[in-house]
Amino acid sequence: DAKTTQPPSMDCAEGRAANLPCNHSTISGNEYVYWYRQIHSQGPQYIIHGLKNNETNEMASLIITEDRKSSTLILPHATLRDTAVYYCIVRVQETSGSRLTFGEGTQLTVNP
Amino acid sequence: DAGITQSPRYKITETGRQVTLMCHQTWSHSYMFWYRQDLGHGLRLIYYSAAADITDKGEVPDGYVVSRSKTENFPLTLESATRSQTSVYFCASSDWGQGALGELFFGEGSRLTVL
Numbered sequence: 566d567a568k569t570t571q572p573p574s575m576d577c578a579e580g581r582a583a584n585l586p587c588n589h590s591t592i593s594g595n596e597y598v599y600w601y602r603q604i605h606s607q608g609p610q611y612i613i614h615g616l617k618n619n620e621t622n623e624m625a626s627l628i629i630t631e632d633r634k635s636s637t638l639i640l641p642h643a644t645l646r647d648t649a650v651y652y653c654i655v656r657v658q659e660t661s662g663s664r665l666t667f668g669e670g671t672q673l674t675v676n677p
Numbered sequence: 678d679a680g681i682t683q684s685p686r687y688k689i690t691e692t693g694r695q696v697t698l699m700c701h702q703t704w705s706h707s708y709m710f711w712y713r714q715d716l717g718h719g720l721r722l723i724y725y726s727a728a729a730d731i732t733d734k735g736e737v738p739d740g741y742v743v744s745r746s747k748t749e750n751f752p753l754t755l756e757s758a759t760r761s762q763t764s765v766y767f768c769a770s771s772d773w774g775q776g777a778l779g780e781l782f783f784g785e786g787s788r789l790t791v792l
Contacts, residue, residue: 608783662727667720
């Protein structure tokens with residue numbers, strides 16, 4: 566599996582940009598990077614995904630380095646409700662299908 | 678109602694008992710997944726299924742059995758529950774099989790306690 570490495574925790578001030586890093590140095594050329602978040606004990610919520618190019622949606626931006634060995638999730642204006650565990654995941658393709666393997670994630674705390 | 682539903686939401690059982698957690702989705706998604714999440718940790722994949730009658734192991738399949746006779750259902754069975762299987766279990770589905778690349782849709786979770 567293409568493992569991912571994330572810092573266990575980060576803090577961010579409300580209204581500021583939150584930049585969450587992720588290393589995935591063993592990623593293969595056709596494997597996508599996905600980001601999810603989990604608030605309390607709810608089911609994880611999809612944020613964004615990408616392959617090579619930078620991606621943006623209404624929730625966040627995803628910046629993937631040219632060598633694809635790392636990426637950064639950007640929440641442009643963090644709010645208190647963005648406090649959650651953020652997971653960076655590489656989608657693994659196998660003969661039986663594709664799967665997402667979650668790691669431990671980054672606990673983001675947005676402070677007032 | 679449309680969506681993905683899990684049952685039961687809460688279950689207490691005893692060591693050695695058989696337990697089945699149900700997962701039902703109404704979108705006709707091809708992919709379905711079972712994850713477990715222990716307190717304070719991330720999700721770990723137990724089993725997944727790319728289509729009806731196709732299942733494969735994830736990271737932690739031991740002690741679990743799945744089946745996928747119908748596209749919309751993906752039950753997870755603990756044949757002989759152990760205390761180490763106390764966890765929150767999440768089911769998810771996705772339309773990856775239809776060519777999409779997007780999100781997994783998660784159920785609300787089933788909290789299982791094994792005494």
